[in-house]
C-alpha cells in the first residue's frame with residue numbers, strides 16, 4: 001500500500017481534518033470491515049461507526065457454499081479475522097434506510113440519524129429471490145447469501161431430503177451441488193443455459209465442469225427452465241418445467257445470482273440501481289449527473305466502477321478479492337484524498353472449489369470471442385485456458401492448475417496478443433475456439 005505523500009500533514013476539508021471527524025460505514029461485511037481497517041491504518045483517529053442490517057459481526061461468505069454446507073465448518077465459525085482488533089462502534093441488526101446527502105447523515109431503521117463527514121457504502125448484494133414470492137416462501141425453498149441462510153440450508157439437509165433441486169448452475173449453485181452430493185443426497189441442477197458456469201466462463205470450461213458434475217451423480221438438466229414451484233402438505237414438493245414434466249424435490253436451492261443492495265439509496269440523488277452504485281476510479285459515488293460526491297465512497301459488490309483494463313466500461317464484481325482491494329483503495333482515497341490515488345485498476349480475480357476442482361480466474365472473460373487451452377488438458381483434469389477479445393488477451397482460468405495462473409497476469413494487464421505463445425511442452429500450439437459465452 002503506497003503511503004500518503006505528506007503523511008504528517010492532515011489536510012482539512014470543511015473544517016474537519018481528514019484524520020478526525022466521523023466516518024460511517026454502511027454494510028458491516030468484508031468490504032465494510034476492510035475499509036474501516038484501512039482508514040484506521042492510515043491514521044484516522046476520529047469516530048468510526050459500522051452499520052449492518054445483519055445481527056452478526058462481519059463474517060466470510062465463501063465457506064458458506066462449501067465447508068459450511070458439508071458440516072466441516074459451523075456457520076458461526078466464519079467471523080472474519082481482524083474484527084476484534086478494530087477500534088469502532090457497531091450498529092448491528094439495523095439497516096441504513098436512507099441517505100441525506102445534503103445534511104450528511106445516514107438514516108437508520110432504528111430511527112437514529114447518524115451524521116458523518118465521510119461515508120463508505122459497502123452494502124454488497126443479496127441473493128436474487130425466486131420470482132413468485134408465494135412459491136419462494138414455501139418451507140423447503142432456500143437462498144444462500146448469508147450465515148443464517150447457510151445455517152437454515154444445513155438444517156434442511158440434515159433432515160435428509162429425498163431430492164434437492166438447485167435452480168441455477170452458476171458458481172453458488174454448482175458449489176452447493178458439490179457439497180450436497182458429498183453428503184450423499186440426490187441432487188438435480190436445472191438451468192436454461194447450455195452448460196454450468198457458461199455465463200461467467202463459457203461453454204468450453206462449462207462443458208468440462210458438466211462432465212465432473214455428472215460423474216459425481218448430479219442429475220444435470222441444462223437447457224431446462226423451471227416455471228413453477230409447487231407445495232404439498234405445507235412445503236415444497238415439486239418443480240414444473242417449461243417443456244412439460246416435473247422434478248420431485250422436497251428441498252430447493254434458488255441460486256439465480258445476486259442483486260445489489262441499493263434500494264435504500266432511492267431519493268439520495270446517487271446513480272444507483274440493481275446493477276450497482278456507480279462510482280469513479282477513486283471510489284467516490286457519482287450523483288445522477290455523473291458528478292462525484294466528495295464525501296460518499298463505495299466499495300465491494302455494491303460498487304460499479306469504470307475498469308481501465310476494459311476500456312473504462314463500468315463493471316460490478318462479485319469477487320472476494322475485489323471487496324478487499326477496493327475497500328483498501330476507498331480508504332486511501334478517503335484519508336489521503338481522491339486526487340492522490342490512482343484510478344482503481346485491480347485485476348479481477350476469483351476462485352471456486354467444487355467437485356474436486358479448484359477453479360481460479362484472472363481478468364474478465366465476458367465479451368471474449370475466443371478461448372484456447374494453453375497448458376495441460378481437460379483429459380488430465382488439469383489445464384489453463386486463456387480468453388481473447390479481438391486478438392488481445394483478456395482473461396485466464398486455471399482448473400486444478402493455480403500455479404500456472406500468475407504467469408498470465410502481465411499478458412492480461414498489457415492486453416498482449418492472443419493467442420499467447422504458451423511455450424508449454426504439453427501444449428505447443430493452442431487452437432482458439434469460440435468460448436460459448438452469452439452476449440454481454
Ligand SMILES: Cc1cc2nc3c(=O)[nH]c(=O)nc-3n(C[C@H](O)[C@H](O)[C@H](O)COP(=O)(O)OP(=O)(O)OC[C@H]3O[C@@H](n4cnc5c(N)ncnc54)[C@H](O)[C@@H]3O)c2cc1C
Pocket residue numbers: 026027028029030031032051052053054060061062063064065094095096097122123124125126144145146172261264299300301302317318319320321323349350351352353
Ligand atoms: C455463498 C457465497 C460464496 C462465495 N464464494 C466466493 C468464492 O469462492 N470466491 C470469491 O471470489 N467470491 C466468493 N463470494 C463472493 C464474496 O463473498 C463477495 O464478493 C463479498 O462477500 C463481497 O463483500 P461486500 O462486503 O462487498 O458485500 P457483502 O458480503 O454482500 O456484504 C454487504 C453487507 O451489507 C449488509 N447490508 C445490505 N444492505 C444494508 C443496509 N441498507 N444497511 C446496512 N447493511 C446492509 C448486508 O446484509 C451484508 O451484511 C461468495 C459469495 C457467497 C454469497
